[in-house]
Amino acid sequence: MLSCDTLIRNATVLDGSGADGQRMDVALRGGRICEIGPHLAYDASESMDADGLILAPGFVDVHTHDDTSVIRTPAMLPKLSQGVTTVIVGNCGISAAPVQLRGEPPDPMNLLGNADVFCYPTFAAYVAAIQAASPAVNVGALVGHTALRNNHMDRLDRFATEVEIDAMREQLKEALDNGALGLSSGLAYLSAYSASTEEVLSLATPLAAAGAVYTTHMRSETETILDAMQEAFEIGRLSHVPVIISHLKCAGINNWGRSEEVLRTLETARTEQYAGCDCYPYAAGSSTLDLRQVDERVKITITWSMPHPEIAGHTLAQIAALWGVKQLEAARQLQPAGAIYHSISEEDMRRILRHPATMIGSDGLPNDPLPHPRLWGTFPRVLGRYSRDEKLFSLPEAVHKMTGMPAQRFGLAERGMIRKGYFADLALFDAERIIDTATFSDPMQPAEGIAGVWVNGILSYTAHGATEKRGGRFLSRGKTKWIQ
Ligand code: ZN
Numbered sequence: 351m352l353s354c355d356t357l358i359r360n361a362t363v364l365d366g367s368g369a370d371g372q373r374m375d376v377a378l379r380g381g382r383i384c385e386i387g388p389h390l391a392y393d394a395s396e397s398m399d400a401d402g403l404i405l406a407p408g409f410v411d412v413h414t415h416d417d418t419s420v421i422r423t424p425a426m427l428p429k430l431s432q433g434v435t436t437v438i439v440g441n442c443g444i445s446a447a448p449v450q451l452r453g454e455p456p457d458p459m460n461l462l463g464n465a466d467v468f469c470y471p472t473f474a475a476y477v478a479a480i481q482a483a484s485p486a487v488n489v490g491a492l493v494g495h496t497a498l499r500n501n502h503m504d505r506l507d508r509f510a511t512e513v514e515i516d517a518m519r520e521q522l523k524e525a526l527d528n529g530a531l532g533l534s535s536g537l538a539y540l541s542a543y544s545a546s547t548e549e550v551l552s553l554a555t556p557l558a559a560a561g562a563v564y565t566t567h568m569r570s571e572t573e574t575i576l577d578a579m580q581e582a583f584e585i586g587r588l589s590h591v592p593v594i595i596s597h598l599k600c601a602g603i604n605n606w607g608r609s610e611e612v613l614r615t616l617e618t619a620r621t622e623q624y625a626g627c628d629c630y631p632y633a634a635g636s637s638t639l640d641l642r643q644v645d646e647r648v649k650i651t652i653t654w655s656m657p658h659p660e661i662a663g664h665t666l667a668q669i670a671a672l673w674g675v676k677q678l679e680a681a682r683q684l685q686p687a688g689a690i691y692h693s694i695s696e697e698d699m700r701r702i703l704r705h706p707a708t709m710i711g712s713d714g715l716p717n718d719p720l721p722h723p724r725l726w727g728t729f730p731r732v733l734g735r736y737s738r739d740e741k742l743f744s745l746p747e748a749v750h751k752m753t754g755m756p757a758q759r760f761g762l763a764e765r766g767m768i769r770k771g772y773f774a775d776l777a778l779f780d781a782e783r784i785i786d787t788a789t790f791s792d793p794m795q796p797a798e799g800i801a802g803v804w805v806n807g808i809l810s811y812t813a814h815g816a817t818e819k820r821g822g823r824f825l826s827r828g829k830t831k832w833i834q
């Protein structure tokens with residue numbers, strides 16, 4: 351009889367392409383899928399009866415800030431417990447590498463940790479650190495535009511000179527040579543807002559040669575969002591690079607209801623260039639506390655504050671009342687700080703989430719003491735709440751948005767699908783039971799309904815929790831082609 355390492359029997363296989371499920375057995379050997387078929391006759395060292403549960407490719411969290419977490423907390427429980435087998439780090443213009451700091455990291459690089467966690471002057475050094483840490487999930491990495499700026503500029507409130515841009519481009523090339531997936535920007539943040547379109551464009555040139563992508567936390571997600579989208583698409587069009595708009599949303603009460611025109615703008619761009627987006631399934635965002643986003647009509651929860659750590663968990667309105675000042679003044683006194691902004695309309699979020707161009711990305715903030723629940727809940731919430739309960743999209747489509755689609759777009763070769771010969775990144779879950787349990791008041795809660803997670807063939811998580819075996823590795827950019 352043929353032998354394999356692991357045999358998963360009687361699973362309903364959703365292969366990640368968006369196709370309907372089929373009852374199959376799946377055999378794993380040497381970290382890969384070696385056979386798929388009904389009633390496989392294999393001699394297996396480990397065998398599991400899936401009893402009709404859904405077996406999907408492991409989920410790809412396309413938008414994370416897990417850059418230093420994959421090294422500092424390699425168990426990666428917030429992600430593994432959701433069925434995530436790959437995280438893409440380096441989003442929103444901020445990355446752990448390549449970074450040479452002078453002093454403390456600027457906002458919002460401080461989301462990744464204090465100065466002492468930035469110890470990767472080259473991208474190659476970061477790759478080596480991931481391999482040494484052997485995290486529970488695979489790691490693909492983008493290079494942050496803001497990180498590059500901070501390496502070469504004495505101040506960030508101006509545009510870069512040609513000499514500085516050349517130095518930034520050289521560092522980006524080193525990263526691309528060592529497997530980086532692309533470049534991310536965070537143009538809305540003051541640390542990159544002064545960068546011109548041309549500055550980003552001149553960095554995008556080497557991306558095309560490398561077959562890499564450009565992801566962007568756009569210059570605006572509020573009133574001028576359409577201009578910001580045009581800027582992103584122009585950068586992609588002129589440099590022949592696919593564009594991924596990060597956490598697409600209409601932020602701020604004045605912009606509620608604009609998701610239709612936003613999606614129409616995306617659709618128009620998609621007729622002439624590769625473009626897509628990601629989205630998290632919540633009507634609230636989270637980042638560092640931004641004075642420009644303080645709005646008395648919006649509930650803002652402070653999740654951390656450097657000068658006032660004791661105040662975490664209170665709303666800005668409560669703090670302002672307590673201190674007898676306006677919210678804007680309270681926010682000023684709390685800086686530097688982190689916040690959750692309940693500034694998105696549920697209807698807009700749903701419309702963006704269900705769009706066929708949209709992937710799923712958590713944007714979770716792992717260093718936040720009171721993190722937005724998206725850190726622990728995103729993927730089960732999409733599958734349980736938005737697919738099963740609210741029927742925004744079918745289950746195969748939901749799975750496709752978090753597996754096959756991101757693998758194709760980011761160049762994660764031989765991943766994101768259940769195919770013979772592909773890497774054995776797999777998530778087994780109960781479609782009837784899967785649901786997020788993390789809430790805004792109790793955010794660090796593992797989801798329900800995940801029965802098994804394999805990373806490169808290693809069973810890493812079961813219904814009883816983590817197995818303590820970690821199979822993740824660094825993923826270099828592969829030659830996968832974008833399918834619009
Ligand atoms: Zn962002």
Ligand code: CU
Pocket residue numbers: 413414415441442567596713
């Ligand atoms: Cu982000």
